[in-house]
Amino acid sequence: MVNNLTRRPGSELATASTRAEDAYARIRAQLGAVRPAGTPRTAPPVDRLALLAEACDEETFRLVMDWLASTAARTTTSKRAYADDIRHWAGVTAEHGQRFNLDAITPGVLTTWRLSEEERGRAASTINRRLSALQSLHDFHAHREGRHPVKLVTRFDRPKIDRSAAATRSTPVLEADELQRLMDACSDRHEVLVVLLTYTLAGRVSELCAADLADLENSGRTCRLHLDRKGGKERVFTIPPELCELLDDVTAGRTGGRLLLRADGSPYTPASVDRLLTRLGRNARVRTCPAAYTGRGRRPKGDEDKPRHSFRTCDRCRDITPHVLRASRLTHMHDQDVPLEEIQRYADHADPATTLGYIRQRDDEGLKARLAAASVDLYRHVLDRWTVSQGDR
Structure with missing residues (x-):
């Protein structure tokens, strides 16, 4: 029943x-x-x-x-x-x-x-x-x-x-040139605003899509955005002046409604932002392999039996998602030597282990090589004694 x-x-x-x-x-x-x-x-x-x-x-x-x-x-x-x-x-x-x-x-x-x-x-x-x-x-x-x-x-x-690795294993981090290509692929200022705001605030897409115009507080060239974050936490972000100017242009003439709107006036949703970033990533050829742009439509002569490329099944092609922008921002902060505690606070993580899960350790193999090489000083004399010299071989 x-x-x-x-x-x-x-x-x-x-x-x-x-x-x-x-x-x-x-x-x-x-x-x-x-x-x-x-x-x-x-x-x-x-x-x-x-x-x-x-x-x-x-x-x-x-x-x-x-x-x-x-x-x-x-x-x-x-x-x-x-x-x-x-x-x-x-x-x-x-x-x-x-x-x-x-x-x-x-x-x-x-x-x-x-x-x-x-x-x-x-x-x-x-x-x-x-x-x-x-x-x-x-x-x-x-x-x-x-x-x-x-x-x-x-x-x-x-x-x-493995909380320190699992979060980023499946989430690629964009380098600076990839992020710039993604922004250049935007077709209007509404799309640019979504990309810039998501990246700048390392935001969760659900939080940004739920923000209203009333949550934006303007004061001269600066503005502050009030966000309801995960766990019911309320946070206020001071937006860089340059981004405030874009916000003013995009929201000019409006008195209410959602903060992030598409060019046709409909509000962005987490699903529509995800689709937008996926399209931008493919158009900008970010995290895609060369095969993604060949063999589409008519196949080359002699390759009629070759299957068409599929983004879904290709191991080298990755869709760009809002989570990619969040992981990229936190990783770039780490690259800029921002202390872990500050990155954790910016991301609103209760546990620093969660923050570590987002941070891509740069040159991980090189780091391990340097640390391993540093141990040689302790036992170099042993190696000198027991290692056969090149001339004796």
Whole structure:
């Protein structure tokens, strides 16, 4: 039986009052809509709320709604990610013939799921994120029941992550000339603003797309931008004067709405920024191999059987994403000898290990070679004694 969405989740939200109605509507708006996996691209998006109602039993649905309404997920992006993770777990329990509820997730189910995800090549960070969402819901339920929370997910269920390397292994860092080519490929000042602002602030694309024009505070040639960052943190960034001038030009004549708009007046979304940067990267030939620009359309004579180049399958071609600009900015700060603590604060990382995961250690092989060579001074006399000289060979 599908849950009735006219019923309000949870005891407080179930109260028939204007305030409860407003709270429920806010949750629905925050969760937004998504196109379920496996549906055609032309299919209309479906409210996440409706998908959760279909996936969970009635009691668990109310629990999930109360959890998403709590401070467990402080930002809209986090709420949506948590909702999508719960829908994923609902798919796991559906394989066992059950609608999603916490009792359906047993240690055996967790182990089988983790092994299956690893077999499919799922990133360890994704596995850990989904386990964290599940544990958070479990802890929230225990708190509501007045019980001491018991670990549903133990350290034995979590794959190991090399936090200092995993974040950048799959995220390329653009060098200065590549970044300049990317900027030169922009077709209008709206696109330029997106690239420059994302790079300058080492910003998360969801935060920048959520910023309103009212969050921009002008004062002469300088301006300050108020951003709601991950974890519900509010931060104020002083924008360089040169970039403020571009902001003034792009927003001239406007009194409200989103800060970042496309040339047609529609607001940028994380998905549209991702598509923009991918297009710019390909047009500027940044992080692409020569084969990406040959053999497209008619194949050369004699190569009719040769498959066309594919960006998706080519190991040398990389799409440029907002995360690439963030990683590039943090790495360039490191190149400029900015202390790690300052880079960490600029990126709003709670743990310096997370910052290290973004920083590309320049000339890593050379660094190891220099440090290894420095040890020779300690035992050079031993080498002189036991190493056969060139003349004696």
